[in-house]
Amino acid sequence: MSVVFERSKGLTDVKTHYCPGCSHGIVHRLLAESVEEMGKLEDTICISPVGCAVLALDYFEFDGIQAAHGRAPATATGIKRVHPDKTVITYQGDGDLASIGMCEIVHAAARGEKITTIFINNGIYGMTGGQMAPTTLPGMKATTAQLGREVSLNGYPIRVAELIATLDGAKYVERVAVDSPADVIKAKAAIKKALEVQEAGLGFSFVEVLCACPTNWGKTPVDALKFVKDEMIPYYPLGVKKDTTKEGQ
Amino acid sequence: MSVVFERSKGLTDVKTHYCPGCSHGIVHRLLAESVEEMGKLEDTICISPVGCAVLALDYFEFDGIQAAHGRAPATATGIKRVHPDKTVITYQGDGDLASIGMCEIVHAAARGEKITTIFINNGIYGMTGGQMAPTTLPGMKATTAQLGREVSLNGYPIRVAELIATLDGAKYVERVAVDSPADVIKAKAAIKKALEVQEAGLGFSFVEVLCACPTNWGKTPVDALKFVKDEMIPYYPLGVKKDTTKEGQ
Amino acid sequence: MSKIDRIFCAGFGGQGVMSMGQLLAYAAMLEEKEVTWCPSYGPEMRGGEANCSVTISDERIGSPLINNDASVGVFMNGAAYNKFIGKVMPGGKVFINSDLIDAENPRTDITYYRIPVNSIATELGKIQLANMVMLGAVNDQAHLVDQDMLLEAFKKVFGAAKEKFIPINKEALAKGAEAAAKMF
Amino acid sequence: MSKIDRIFCAGFGGQGVMSMGQLLAYAAMLEEKEVTWCPSYGPEMRGGEANCSVTISDERIGSPLINNDASVGVFMNGAAYNKFIGKVMPGGKVFINSDLIDAENPRTDITYYRIPVNSIATELGKIQLANMVMLGAVNDQAHLVDQDMLLEAFKKVFGAAKEKFIPINKEALAKGAEAAAKMF
Amino acid sequence: MGSFTLSIREERCKGCELCVSVCPKGVLAINKDKPNAAGYFPASVVAQDECVGCQSCVRMCPDVAIKIEKKD
Amino acid sequence: MGSFTLSIREERCKGCELCVSVCPKGVLAINKDKPNAAGYFPASVVAQDECVGCQSCVRMCPDVAIKIEKKD
Amino acid sequence: MAKVLLKGNEAVVRAAIEAGCKYFFGYPITPQNEIPEYFSKELPKIGGAFVQGESEVASINMLYGAAAAGARAMTSSSSPGIALMQEGIGYISKAEVPAVIVNMMRGGPGLGGIQPSQADYNMCVKGGSNGDYRTVVLAPGNVQELVDMVQEAFDIADQYRILCIVLADGLIGQMMEPVELRKPKERPIPAKDWALTGRNGGKTHRVYNLKLQAPDLEKDNFDLFKKYAVIEENETRYEDYMMEDAEFAFASYGTASRVVRTAVDRLREEGYKVGLVRPQTLWPFPYEAFNRPQIKKYMDIELNMGQMVDDVVLGCGDKEKVEFFGHTGGVLITVDEVCDFAKKIMGGAK
Amino acid sequence: MAKVLLKGNEAVVRAAIEAGCKYFFGYPITPQNEIPEYFSKELPKIGGAFVQGESEVASINMLYGAAAAGARAMTSSSSPGIALMQEGIGYISKAEVPAVIVNMMRGGPGLGGIQPSQADYNMCVKGGSNGDYRTVVLAPGNVQELVDMVQEAFDIADQYRILCIVLADGLIGQMMEPVELRKPKERPIPAKDWALTGRNGGKTHRVYNLKLQAPDLEKDNFDLFKKYAVIEENETRYEDYMMEDAEFAFASYGTASRVVRTAVDRLREEGYKVGLVRPQTLWPFPYEAFNRPQIKKYMDIELNMGQMVDDVVLGCGDKEKVEFFGHTGGVLITVDEVCDFAKKIMGGAK
Numbered sequence A, B: 001m002s003v004v005f006e007r008s009k010g011l012t013d014v015k016t017h018y019c020p021g022c023s024h025g026i027v028h029r030l031l032a033e034s035v036e037e038m039g040k041l042e043d044t045i046c047i048s049p050v051g052c053a054v055l056a057l058d059y060f061e062f063d064g065i066q067a068a069h070g071r072a073p074a075t076a077t078g079i080k081r082v083h084p085d086k087t088v089i090t091y092q093g094d095g096d097l098a099s100i101g102m103c104e105i106v107h108a109a110a111r112g113e114k115i116t117t118i119f120i121n122n123g124i125y126g127m128t129g130g131q132m133a134p135t136t137l138p139g140m141k142a143t144t145a146q147l148g149r150e151v152s153l154n155g156y157p158i159r160v161a162e163l164i165a166t167l168d169g170a171k172y173v174e175r176v177a178v179d180s181p182a183d184v185i186k187a188k189a190a191i192k193k194a195l196e197v198q199e200a201g202l203g204f205s206f207v208e209v210l211c212a213c214p215t216n217w218g219k220t221p222v223d224a225l226k227f228v229k230d231e232m233i234p235y236y237p238l239g240v241k242k243d244t245t246k247e248g249q
Numbered sequence C, D: 001m002s003k004i005d006r007i008f009c010a011g012f013g014g015q016g017v018m019s020m021g022q023l024l025a026y027a028a029m030l031e032e033k034e035v036t037w038c039p040s041y042g043p044e045m046r047g048g049e050a051n052c053s054v055t056i057s058d059e060r061i062g063s064p065l066i067n068n069d070a071s072v073g074v075f076m077n078g079a080a081y082n083k084f085i086g087k088v089m090p091g092g093k094v095f096i097n098s099d100l101i102d103a104e105n106p107r108t109d110i111t112y113y114r115i116p117v118n119s120i121a122t123e124l125g126k127i128q129l130a131n132m133v134m135l136g137a138v139n140d141q142a143h144l145v146d147q148d149m150l151l152e153a154f155k156k157v158f159g160a161a162k163e164k165f166i167p168i169n170k171e172a173l174a175k176g177a178e179a180a181a182k183m184f
Numbered sequence E, F: 001m002g003s004f005t006l007s008i009r010e011e012r013c014k015g016c017e018l019c020v021s022v023c024p025k026g027v028l029a030i031n032k033d034k035p036n037a038a039g040y041f042p043a044s045v046v047a048q049d050e051c052v053g054c055q056s057c058v059r060m061c062p063d064v065a066i067k068i069e070k071k072d
Numbered sequence G, H: 001m002a003k004v005l006l007k008g009n010e011a012v013v014r015a016a017i018e019a020g021c022k023y024f025f026g027y028p029i030t031p032q033n034e035i036p037e038y039f040s041k042e043l044p045k046i047g048g049a050f051v052q053g054e055s056e057v058a059s060i061n062m063l064y065g066a067a068a069a070g071a072r073a074m075t076s077s078s079s080p081g082i083a084l085m086q087e088g089i090g091y092i093s094k095a096e097v098p099a100v101i102v103n104m105m106r107g108g109p110g111l112g113g114i115q116p117s118q119a120d121y122n123m124c125v126k127g128g129s130n131g132d133y134r135t136v137v138l139a140p141g142n143v144q145e146l147v148d149m150v151q152e153a154f155d156i157a158d159q160y161r162i163l164c165i166v167l168a169d170g171l172i173g174q175m176m177e178p179v180e181l182r183k184p185k186e187r188p189i190p191a192k193d194w195a196l197t198g199r200n201g202g203k204t205h206r207v208y209n210l211k212l213q214a215p216d217l218e219k220d221n222f223d224l225f226k227k228y229a230v231i232e233e234n235e236t237r238y239e240d241y242m243m244e245d246a247e248f249a250f251a252s253y254g255t256a257s258r259v260v261r262t263a264v265d266r267l268r269e270e271g272y273k274v275g276l277v278r279p280q281t282l283w284p285f286p287y288e289a290f291n292r293p294q295i296k297k298y299m300d301i302e303l304n305m306g307q308m309v310d311d312v313v314l315g316c317g318d319k320e321k322v323e324f325f326g327h328t329g330g331v332l333i334t335v336d337e338v339c340d341f342a343k344k345i346m347g348g349a350k
């Protein structure tokens, strides 16, 4: 018998605290596999955000730290400057990165900080129970927008990948989704590519992943992924937003 | 004798603390004239930043407040929500807006906050004595980049108008300069248009003004404006970045 | 000293444990008693255990917390029972959902009421009524508030939209009371 | 008590007031004295007034600030003189740039040295030397440090690149000393 | 007989049904009979032989509870 | 005789020379003779009659120290 | 008004709206999320505005703006979120714009945990921002008092042009109690003629934070402290329980003080002459309340490592007289623990 | 090493580099701009890194990262900038990563002014962040001590895994004094086996800030406070001046204490038996130094509204014994003022 698929060595055996069907688990796997495949398990430091992924550091077989809410890119900068030869990754939610942490992510990107950011866009504050995020879709319900986001009142969602792509220090920017096996395959490729951009020392790399939060969306996991496909992807178009690598040009 | 040009009623008679040839004075005049011409002197509240313009509130004949460094858009939001019928303006430097205040400006724009931001891009921290700003040009000297900004070390300048234009809540975004009488005329038109967009309740409006800081650039005022023309404008292209008004479409 | 009741209710999310406590608290308030309702807000973001502490007193309430001094313990599932049975004070009354809890080796210093609330609720046509059945049993035996007051509380807590459910809830309370009474 | 000199230097930006103080402080340090140099960092972002306080002592220095106890006052322009003459203590020595300061109604409790430092510097070929001329005068009359030490200090403060200017600065110091001496 | 062997670590499974929903061959189903220790009804293999090894299930499993082997 | 009258509020002027540099007609010049109260050498009108009223000077003056009138 | 059974966090919103607060700016954080959530539902109905700030930093600066514009406005958060507001708290204090903050404390330091705590005493009472300033700090002991204090906070803020912090532990926000919305006492509240409203034909309004000339800033600070002295005079507040004949006294506030109250009952039953002094204002602190020579020992009970101890010592004037017991990090104290601790301190004394 | 005449801010940089600090993260603010400026010039030369943070919030979190990565690193700022760092200070304290902050204080509150001040005593000493925590606070009295303390700060930080704040008034940063870079005393400094360096064949390193279970967080806090007790035991430091036969004593630190020192000289000349106790560590505070029964009055002199007063009272145990004089908002005190004040307090006593 040969193994076709098994749990990555990049993942610990700790059970996650995520809800059933939560996309965080899928992205964790992709990240762990990518780091493992690049032979970087010994040389990676991942910054957990404040958000549902605050405990991510327990789930990876590489070094980890819990950053302050939104400040992972700053903390990553400090780490990377000390260890320029390590792979430094921030893993951040949309409340963390696109709301409170907007300044830090923009500047890490502008500086061309040689780190990789995995941005989990699930359109909601998961951990605190479903408040509106900067990425909550118009009309989508949240506990602080109970009739659904009304742009005239609550403002417009931010397309973060596009915003980051305007910055010269950002060298690779892609948006992916984990709504289907096919998209998961692409997501994995994007994450790996982003890590390679870091490895090559090109600058900042960024992967936005459209994810589901079944719990706070009030949907079954299957329906939640359908929502990602039917509602989120149209608003947040998938694809490479910027690629300064040779292949990208 | 008829008056061809005189001091706007929107300006107090207080002498400014600005250095000789500092562009802040020019932009103050444009703003005061615009507010006056719109008949809004009684109905305008302007938020001063932390930066050389921290005392701007003393120079205008309308209400003013000194906001915390970078937070003028948040303070403006608070004011505007209370007085939706007043004209609310933030006046901010590039350290203030593009560095520490990046989160607040992005979100005020994303929310489509009905305020107007005048963004003074002089490529330097004026008030604190010439440190590097997020907009300092590559190669340009600053006290924290004494050999000149080196992008591999200090990161890349941010083109703020372009970044703001990616946000759906931003309804009018233009970059102008005050390097010559002709450009000053255009700058005035842009500022007025931005205020009209606010007046019409369309959403957030933003004017980036390329300015000189002769003192910290170590140049005469005349040479400093030449630098704006020869070096800054090529890096920061002038023009309307976004216009959602009827005329803009 | 004045009469003071400390009721600890525990189960898992979705069993209506929190609202059971709230109805009791609300009813007691309507009877002009002093009352507190404290949830445990655990680290669990979702699902998992749920419990609340209700204190009812004639006088201003000091500690709203229950440590090991619950006069009444209400347990809707086994995990909650095993974890929290120690909170009931000697002489206290314990109500267990006998459909889900075995309670082998029961404590001898307290009185047990084993109510098959799931079965009764299912008979009534809606498993969601289990908490009301339990509430009926508890209130009947622990003499906390007037049974009718619980229905008044129901109106206040769940609002006009849910008033149509009053009859069935009333029945649930009655069935619970009946089952508890039968035990002795 | 040990000898303590408090020198207050004032003028406007660009007159070399700050570096005059620094040279003095550096020289005193080289003589193994205790020394402090305090700038006033005003709200003015640029230009405007400049002043600094230098304290030289045989013992550890307490307050580095000068209030009204300067033993030596050095004033390079009229505005500074008018604003700060009160800082000089009775019995103190005051050095004024007589090219720019009239000092009508002089205080009678202090000794005045009126040195036309601008003129002397211009004669030397560089108005920028005015502060060195003044420094020469001050040091000669107030006996603060060894005159040669000031040149040592010059090397330290301005570095190797500026060493070629030592002769002319030496001359400026000498001219200043000479002018001051001539006064009495 | 199919050439793939699936094993599900039941204690990790949270019964989200994502694997079930994407399997083109109906290999997996939620076992409504017995919850696992955490209280979830885990997925189980109901038609092992049908598995074509497409890995859709493992790609979607947030809890990385499934292993696939190929019979040599 | 020109048809425009310029007046400069000397006490406001900081001698930045921007007005001088943009005047197409050489109407203005810095007066190096006497600093104003603040210590700046202010601009002054040296060729009033040449003024064509183009307003370039006022547009560039950061201290809004210049007034232009037209003789009727 | 009839009583209603309300969760503390919901009660905050009702009380604030009752007090005329029409603007809320805040960012989600456990355990106070119901506050922004209820506000987001209620404020649009009354023509006010709810803005979910992009961060606590933004929220406090929005509050600064709204309050400077003359409105009654507030924000709320929990411990690390309040830490982020410190710069803004300083700005509001300097500008003397009246504003209200609710802090539902959780365990720290840093991200810490989400269980109830009182560990922000130092940050909120001693001053977590730069410079010489004070904020009024109200410490409710139950949901009714929370409601009363939130209403009063707006009045106090307006009366003195000061920032008012309602400092509660997370449990008070989460628990339900019967609540009555009653009018706070009448206060002389000056007109906000300084507020940013546009000139409206009158003079220009300017709200400053910078004073470049040190003597000007010093004068401002002296004026501030004159005002603070008046507040100390007028607003210091505490509650005694069983103190008439007490020989030992607990010092405790918030949820801890409720556990202590029950402990006092129990100890009294056992014959101990013990009482409770419960500060209701933490600044101004009721130092005088602890200046009772007949008390042999003060037993300070808090949900932290002993942050109020210094103030109790300063009040009673003798550090030998003050003992501390508490839990930290979100662990609650029990009546048993408090009784055991007290008996150790009191020895056989009854 | 020979002495050099250095400006305080430049001296900070030289001292830090001497202590092995290779990473600096900071944001411009007067009156400490020379610190980032010198660092930006010097660090690249030694293979370190200078990053101008986009804000103080970013800077403190960069420091958190660099320090967690095992490096010697620091940030610096002035009052309102330090207020913005409070959340990060809590995080660093919780995670117990050793780090150094220099605060060159200016007048507050809020934006305030840029003149020297000591008004951040409360914020830095009492705790401006949430939760139960402490930071070591060193208070240099002159540039040489600033240099010594900056070097020591790194050692203390590493020895105890704690955040160390060097708290100086803006004048110390701006003035020049002769300085010698000398080695601080040897300390037992444990290896940083907890640091984020990648696994390197060993175990995974994890730096936590969250403890969801209250008992776990409580245990962490108890451990923290055990450590703090050791620091109180070992590191409390102060300096006496003319205290042998003193009947009256000044309490003062930083620049204020220098003015006081001169005042002591002058008062001694006039026959007053007066001395000065100068705390060099503000936390741990030298309470014992103020516990001298022979002292009739302590005269606390600060550049603020009296922020250390409570600690002096706690030290001497009698609030009647403590008098305060100071200036705020950036105004400096003069020797005359101090002498006049002291004479009023001391009366005719000589």
Ligand SMILES: Cc1ncc(C[n+]2csc(CCOP(=O)(O)OP(=O)(O)O)c2C)c(N)n1
Pocket (backbone or CB within 6 Å): A049, A050, A051, A052, A053, A069, A092, A093, A094, A095, A096, A097, A120, A122, A124, A125, A126, A127, A128, A133, A213, G027, G028, G029, G030, G056, G080, G081, G084, G111
């Ligand atoms: C300074 C601060 N503010 C707020 C919080 C509370 N908080 C915890 S998680 C979170 C939001 C998480 O949402 P997101 O980043 O979208 O992550 P998700 O849970 O959706 O994965 C917030 C606001 C905090 N811990 N610290």
Ligand SMILES: Cc1ncc(C[n+]2csc(CCOP(=O)(O)OP(=O)(O)O)c2C)c(N)n1
Pocket (backbone or CB within 6 Å): B049, B050, B051, B052, B053, B069, B092, B093, B094, B095, B096, B097, B120, B122, B124, B125, B126, B127, B128, B133, B213, H027, H028, H029, H030, H056, H080, H081, H084, H111
């Ligand atoms: C929180 C905080 N950080 C830093 C400062 C110091 N500071 C004052 S002005 C300024 C920068 C101003 O630069 P910019 O915004 O470009 O305005 P300019 O002076 O160039 O017009 C800084 C960093 C401050 N006052 N507050």
Ligand code: SF4
Pocket (backbone or CB within 6 Å): A017, A018, A019, A021, A022, A023, A024, A052, A122, A126, A127, A212, A213, A214, A215, A216, C045
């Ligand atoms: S709340 Fe949402 S994001 Fe958080 S674990 Fe649950 S499903 Fe995932």
Ligand code: SF4
Pocket (backbone or CB within 6 Å): B017, B018, B019, B021, B022, B023, B024, B052, B122, B126, B127, B212, B213, B214, B215, B216, D045
């Ligand atoms: S420093 Fe620069 S920006 Fe500031 S007033 Fe002077 S010229 Fe203008």
Ligand code: SF4
Pocket (backbone or CB within 6 Å): E004, E006, E022, E023, E024, E025, E026, E027, E028, E050, E051, E052, E053, E054, E055, E056, E057, E058, E068
């Ligand atoms: S590998 Fe493909 S066919 Fe086999 S069980 Fe998984 S999804 Fe079904």
Ligand code: SF4
Pocket (backbone or CB within 6 Å): A021, E008, E012, E013, E014, E015, E016, E017, E018, E019, E020, E042, E043, E060, E061, E062, E063, E064, E065, E066
């Ligand atoms: S996807 Fe994974 S967790 Fe979900 S049901 Fe299938 S095996 Fe279980």
Ligand code: SF4
Pocket (backbone or CB within 6 Å): F004, F006, F022, F023, F024, F025, F026, F027, F028, F050, F051, F052, F053, F054, F055, F056, F057, F058, F068
């Ligand atoms: S109006 Fe034109 S021509 Fe006249 S002075 Fe000004 S710039 Fe010169």
Ligand code: SF4
Pocket (backbone or CB within 6 Å): B021, F008, F012, F013, F014, F015, F016, F017, F018, F019, F020, F042, F043, F060, F061, F062, F063, F064, F065, F066
């Ligand atoms: S532009 Fe204005 S300030 Fe400058 S020199 Fe001319 S008149 Fe004077």
Ligand SMILES: [Mg+2]
Pocket (backbone or CB within 6 Å): A051, A093, A094, A095, A120, A121, A122, A123, A124, A125, A126, A133
């Ligand atoms: Mg999210």
Ligand SMILES: [Mg+2]
Pocket (backbone or CB within 6 Å): B051, B093, B094, B095, B120, B121, B122, B123, B124, B125, B126, B133
């Ligand atoms: Mg600037």
